[in-house]
Amino acid sequence: MNVHESDKIAALLTSHGLTRTDDHETADILIFNTCTVRNTAEEKIISHIGLAHSQKRGGRRVTIAVVGCLSQREGVATSLMKKFPRLDIILGTHNIGRIATAVDNATAGKKTLDIITEREDFTVPVTDTVRTDNTDLVTHKPGTDTHFINITYGCENYCTYCIVPYVRGKLISRPMSEIESEFAEYKTGTVYLLGQNVNSYKCPETNTDFVGLLRHLSRDTNVMLNFLSSHPRDFTNELAAEIASNPRIDKNIHLPIQSGSTRILKLMNRGYTADDFRAKIANLRALCVDVKLTTDIICGFPSETDDDFAETMQLVRDIKFNAAFIFPYSRRSGTPADKMPDQIPQKIKKERTTKLIELQRQIANAKIQP
Numbered sequence: 001m002n003v004h005e006s007d008k009i010a011a012l013l014t015s016h017g018l019t020r021t022d023d024h025e026t027a028d029i030l031i032f033n034t035c036t037v038r039n040t041a042e043e044k045i046i047s048h049i050g051l052a053h054s055q056k057r058g059g060r061r062v063t064i065a066v067v068g069c070l071s072q073r074e075g076v077a078t079s080l081m082k083k084f085p086r087l088d089i090i091l092g093t094h095n096i097g098r099i100a101t102a103v104d105n106a107t108a109g110k111k112t113l114d115i116i117t118e119r120e121d122f123t124v125p126v127t128d129t130v131r132t133d134n135t136d137l138v139t140h141k142p143g144t145d146t147h148f149i150n151i152t153y154g155c156e157n158y159c160t161y162c163i164v165p166y167v168r169g170k171l172i173s174r175p176m177s178e179i180e181s182e183f184a185e186y187k188t189g190t191v192y193l194l195g196q197n198v199n200s201y202k203c204p205e206t207n208t209d210f211v212g213l214l215r216h217l218s219r220d221t222n223v224m225l226n227f228l229s230s231h232p233r234d235f236t237n238e239l240a241a242e243i244a245s246n247p248r249i250d251k252n253i254h255l256p257i258q259s260g261s262t263r264i265l266k267l268m269n270r271g272y273t274a275d276d277f278r279a280k281i282a283n284l285r286a287l288c289v290d291v292k293l294t295t296d297i298i299c300g301f302p303s304e305t306d307d308d309f310a311e312t313m314q315l316v317r318d319i320k321f322n323a324a325f326i327f328p329y330s331r332r333s334g335t336p337a338d339k340m341p342d343q344i345p346q347k348i349k350k351e352r353t354t355k356l357i358e359l360q361r362q363i364a365n366a367k368i369q370p
């Protein structure tokens with residue numbers, strides 16, 4: 001999602017006459033597209049902003065912008081402006097479409113602090129030219145055949161550990177007609193359909209659901225389809241059957257489990273049990289023998305016992321994911337889990353994370369060398 005958003009920002013500014021560069025030493029504008037899902041991501045980006053802010057550059061004026069989830073977090077934008085007085089632009093998750101105007105303002109010596117709480121609607125049709133009024137853009141990147149299309153924005157699942165619903169707002173599905181026009185721009189490679197929970201897609205015009213959208217897009221194309229991320233609760237048998245039978249759907253499926261303990265999954269508000277997850281995977285593998293699975297796992301959620309953790313280890317042993325993104329639980333202020341009793345000490349969270357990563361590494365290696 002962030003990579004795609006950075007590409008959209010680049011597309012907007014390119015159409016505004018600027019040139020993209022990854023060389024931050026010589027750039028005239030530095031844009032930090034931030035993440036706030038875990039504290040470490042937040043700390044890292046703040047230290048980078050601080051570094052950019054303190055650099056002298058021989059008196060050359062550089063515009064500094066902070067956009068994305070961190071700036072959207074309550075109170076953060078104003079405190080960043082205070083901490084870094086030479087910041088020119090702060091935009092929230094809903095209005096990166098205003099980046100070009102904000103850059104013009106910065107050039108004229110005017111600061112922009114623009115955080116809106118709900119995203120405006122997306123009623124403007126896709127045209128051949130890059131749109132500047134909102135950010136549903138086709139982003140052709142030279143040298144890559146991987147493309148991204150947002151099908152939903154926001155999330156209303158409220159997993160108790162997660163900050164996303166608070167910084168990205170309520171779930172909005174884009175009309176299928178818009179997604180279709182954007183999709184038609186891509187003739188080769190793989191298109192990733194993006195959303196926090198793609199399975200909850202529902203076209204506001206036709207009521208088409210996610211499986212319907214996949215079927216529709218894959219009818220007459222050479223492009224492969226993939227999607228990020230699915231939610232196990234909403235991963236239906238119908239979707240599994242579609243993945244298995246549709247030759248245009250990529251068989252690399254990302255399905256975040258988060259924990260192997262049903263007790264912890266309940267506290268996380270995930271809406272499925274460990275056995276539900278096992279059953280869904282068994283069903284998918286029975287239908288689609290060549291499916292490759294990846295997942296996300298959080299270690300040390302509040303009150304997680306050694307037994308809960310042992311259940312996660314066992315599930316990982318049993319399922320044998322091709323890869324897993326494993327992180328220690330990070331407290332996010334404003335989320336229900338942050339206020340839960342029995343927070344796990346940092347040391348234990350780290351130990352469990354290391355242990356699980358090592359187990360997953362062995363499993364992945366064994367898969368490569370059968």
Ligand code: 5AD
Pocket residue numbers: 037038161162163256258296297298327328329330331332
């Ligand atoms: N702590 C640790 N990991 C988290 N994730 C989301 N919120 C947190 C948190 N507070 C992870 C989840 C999700 C992935 C994108 O980030 O595993 O699937």
Ligand code: SF4
Pocket residue numbers: 155156157158159162163164165196197231
């Ligand atoms: Fe966060 Fe849960 Fe929504 Fe994913 S589904 S973005 S983990 S609240």
